[in-house]
Amino acid sequence: MINWTESLFQKMERKLEAECGRMGERIPYRTVNGIYQEDYAEKDIYWWTNGFWAGILWQMYHATGKELYRSRAEVVEVRLDRALHGFTGLHHDTGFMWLHSAVADYRLTGSEEARVRGLAAASVLAGRYNPQGQFIRAWNRENVEEDENCAGWIIVDSMMNIPLLYWASRELKDPRYYYIAKNHADTVKKTLVREDGSCGHIACISPDTGESEGIRRGQGYSEYSSWSRGQSWILYGFALSYRYTMDQGYLDVAKKAAHYFMSNLALTEYIPLCDFRQPQEPEYRDASAGLCAACGLLEIAEHVRDEEKNLYRKYAELIVKNIAEKCCEWNPDRDSIVQQCKVDYHSTGAQHTDLIYADYFLTEAVLRLLSKDFLIW
Numbered sequence: 001m002i003n004w005t006e007s008l009f010q011k012m013e014r015k016l017e018a019e020c021g022r023m024g025e026r027i028p029y030r031t032v033n034g035i036y037q038e039d040y041a042e043k044d045i046y047w048w049t050n051g052f053w054a055g056i057l058w059q060m061y062h063a064t065g066k067e068l069y070r071s072r073a074e075v076v077e078v079r080l081d082r083a084l085h086g087f088t089g090l091h092h093d094t095g096f097m098w099l100h101s102a103v104a105d106y107r108l109t110g111s112e113e114a115r116v117r118g119l120a121a122a123s124v125l126a127g128r129y130n131p132q133g134q135f136i137r138a139w140n141r142e143n144v145e146e147d148e149n150c151a152g153w154i155i156v157d158s159m160m161n162i163p164l165l166y167w168a169s170r171e172l173k174d175p176r177y178y179y180i181a182k183n184h185a186d187t188v189k190k191t192l193v194r195e196d197g198s199c200g201h202i203a204c205i206s207p208d209t210g211e212s213e214g215i216r217r218g219q220g221y222s223e224y225s226s227w228s229r230g231q232s233w234i235l236y237g238f239a240l241s242y243r244y245t246m247d248q249g250y251l252d253v254a255k256k257a258a259h260y261f262m263s264n265l266a267l268t269e270y271i272p273l274c275d276f277r278q279p280q281e282p283e284y285r286d287a288s289a290g291l292c293a294a295c296g297l298l299e300i301a302e303h304v305r306d307e308e309k310n311l312y313r314k315y316a317e318l319i320v321k322n323i324a325e326k327c328c329e330w331n332p333d334r335d336s337i338v339q340q341c342k343v344d345y346h347s348t349g350a351q352h353t354d355l356i357y358a359d360y361f362l363t364e365a366v367l368r369l370l371s372k373d374f375l376i377w
């Protein structure tokens with residue numbers, strides 16, 4: 001008898017192969033009436049999620065060896081060149097965009113063109129570093145509506161982008177990228193992670209002095225709350241920073257965030273609320289946060305003693321199993337797998353939705369559980 005992860009993988013494959021057939025060269029983000037109808041390369045080439053479809057495809061290529069996945073992923077990578085060359089629309093999420101496309105390609109195939117794309121993206125990210133404040137600035141001036149008076153944004157999402165810098169540092173044997181990533185991680189730890197393992201989404205940092213001017217609400221319920229996807233960025237992001245630096249303080253943050261996350265899951269069937277401190281009604285949930293956290297828990301499990309591993313792995317399995325049973329659409333005639341995600345707490349039009357990165361983290365989590373994944377971060 002095959003076990004539940006293997007049968008999940010088989011369902012995933014059936015679905016993703018069918019999606020590949022329908023997608024052609026397009027880059028998906030969310031479905032409309034159960035079908036990917038838009039092409040984000042046309043709609044917004046700079047959109048932060050534009051790498052995740054390629055990430056799914058490279059993970060599946062690695063796990064199955066099927067050329068269909070590879071050829072589709074290569075097309076996405078080439079299409080993203082317009083963003084790299086366009087330059088002015090680029091932002092703090094270059095890691096999400098190019099780790100999953102060009103760097104994944106380079107890691108699996110050794111393509112020199114892909115390597116150069118990854119290095120160019122890393123230089124863009126490094127170029128956003130403010131040495132005075134020791135942080136990588138989020139967004140660009142013209143995108144920021146929330147607080148006109150703040151010129152130095154730092155966000156928890158960045159923790160999932162800086163692995164691009166650790167990669168470039170090793171690739172070029174140049175410690176500059178490493179120190180930028182590490183200084184930035186230290187600033188995130190100092191300004192956004194709270195004592196109890198919860199975190200804020202955005203901190204405003206003075207670009208001239210590096211002083212924190214406080215936490216802002218961002219995608220969570222309030223500046224005092226705990227946006228679950230942000231929690232998962234911290235949990236997984238600090239575990240990854242530990243992988244690259246061996247700084248024990250980062251693993252401690254990842255574990256603290258993990259224990260906080262795990263303790264918030266039992267009341268909602270292991271499917272996280274959108275914000276762990278949101279009002280009781282409406283009960284928004286966000287499966288994408290759970291799946292990213294599951295991958296982070298499996299990452300932590302790789303860095304702790306045998307006696308501790310089981311706890312993190314067990315929770316990762318509980319999250320994946322519950323989401324696969326309760327929040328997924330497995331019909332291969334419809335696009336997107338994970339439903340019941342939320343873009344952010346306050347955006348009313350975007351709840352109980354699918355999101356391409358939820359499918360990415362489901363893919364990574366299932367492949368991690370089967371030891372068929374490769375490290376994309």
Ligand code: GLY
Pocket residue numbers: 048157219229343
């Ligand atoms: N990086 C933005 C988000 O998590 O929605």
